[in-house]
Amino acid sequence: xxxxxxxxxxHKAGLLNLAEEPGNVFKVCQVMGYSHDTFYRYKNAVEEDGxxxxxxxxxxxPNPANxxxxxxEQAVIKSALDFPAYGQARTSNELRKQGVFVSPSGVRSxxxxxxxxxxxxxLKALEARVAEDGIILTEAQVQALEKKKHDDKxxxxxxxxxxxxxxxxxxxxxxxxxxxxxxxxxxxxxTYCKVAHAKLYTTKTPITAADLFNDQxxxxxxEHDLPVLRILTDRGTQYCGRPDKHDYQLFxxxxxxxxxxxxxxxxxxxxxxxxxxxxxLQEFYQVTFRKKLYQSIEQLQADLDAWLQHYNxxxxxxxxxxxxRKPMETMLEGxxxxxxxxxxxx
Numbered sequence: 001x002x003x004x005x006x007x008x009x010x011h012k013a014g015l016l017n018l019a020e021e022p023g024n025v026f027k028v029c030q031v032m033g034y035s036h037d038t039f040y041r042y043k044n045a046v047e048e049d050g051x052x053x054x055x056x057x058x059x060x061x062p063n064p065a066n067x068x069x070x071x072x073e074q075a076v077i078k079s080a081l082d083f084p085a086y087g088q089a090r091t092s093n094e095l096r097k098q099g100v101f102v103s104p105s106g107v108r109s110x111x112x113x114x115x116x117x118x119x120x121x122x123l124k125a126l127e128a129r130v131a132e133d134g135i136i137l138t139e140a141q142v143q144a145l146e147k148k149k150h151d152d153k154x155x156x157x158x159x160x161x162x163x164x165x166x167x168x169x170x171x172x173x174x175x176x177x178x179x180x181x182x183x184x185x186x187x188x189x190x191t192y193c194k195v196a197h198a199k200l201y202t203t204k205t206p207i208t209a210a211d212l213f214n215d216q217x218x219x220x221x222x223e224h225d226l227p228v229l230r231i232l233t234d235r236g237t238q239y240c241g242r243p244d245k246h247d248y249q250l251f252x253x254x255x256x257x258x259x260x261x262x263x264x265x266x267x268x269x270x271x272x273x274x275x276x277x278x279x280x281l282q283e284f285y286q287v288t289f290r291k292k293l294y295q296s297i298e299q300l301q302a303d304l305d306a307w308l309q310h311y312n313x314x315x316x317x318x319x320x321x322x323x324x325r326k327p328m329e330t331m332l333e334g335x336x337x338x339x340x341x342x343x344x345x346x
Contacts, residue, residue, distance in 0.1 A: 084122035186212035193331035
């Protein structure tokens with residue numbers, strides 16, 4: 001009997017094992033959807049070369065004759081490190097000035113072979129070259145590396161010293177309920193401990209954005225003797241407007257909460273809330289909408305509250321500060337840090 005744990009050949013070995021009994025070949029091939037020719041081809045291959053012969057063998061072989069010569073390839077790699085911000089078309093044009101003729105698609109093929117196909121990969125390769133050889137950077141290289149540092153600082157993971165220091169709020173389209181219409185979710189998550197709050201609405205306005213914050217966030221932090229100092233949102237109209245006429249802005253001003261906005265066209269700046277939305281979508285909405293038909297927004301809110309209770313108190317989180325702990329556990333640990341560092345403010 002043939003044995004294999006390789007998923008690629010397991011079903012083929014199973015076909016041969018089932019057909020071992022005399023007269024069973026026709027029935028097994030019919031049930032498993034194989035032709036007689038395929039069965040005997042597998043059988044002959046195993047008899048000659050063993051079970052490993054059932055592995056799929058790709059017919060695609062690299063053809064070095066189609067590649068550019070080594071001199072051109074080295075020129076493309078050198079250009080990628082000298083001018084990492086250049087795209088493939090511009091690199092092709094600049095090399096043509098030097099007498100090196102390679103098409104934009106040829107440039108990209110070389111980049112792919114050397115794992116420098118995008119701007120960040122080329123910057124990493126440049127940093128590695130600087131660390132290894134200690135080369136003197138050109139002005140273009142210095143500008144590219146400075147841009148990378150700026151982007152890493154602006155779009156990297158948020159540094160938060162304690163719970164309540166920075167909260168992230170965003171709007172998420174939850175779905176459509178028949179007879180109710182579109183349902184939008186206002187979400188708030190603490191960027192330190194990842195404790196989350198969410199509330200469902202049928203509209204997306206400054207009033208609904210302020211309602212979630214007023215209804216759930218300050219009461220929760222007051223209960224745990226923690227401050228709410230800053231909040232991070234995108235630049236949507238429900239969060240931004242004239243301070244003297246915008247409901248959300250007025251609410252933050254009354255409660256003395258600083259408002260930080262994401263960079264334009266950089267939703268990853270609010271990545272913690274965006275990642276939570278993906279988790280809610282996959283673990284709650286995509287599951288519950290297949291199990292239950294909702295007649296009202298209140299029914300969906302009740303199930304969402306139950307899931308959030310599980311998320312905050314029972315589900316382990318792999319985020320930077322949680323490290324496998326539950327969000328509420330992380331918050332209570334962070335509360336101790338707040339008391340130790342800011343005892344004079346309590």
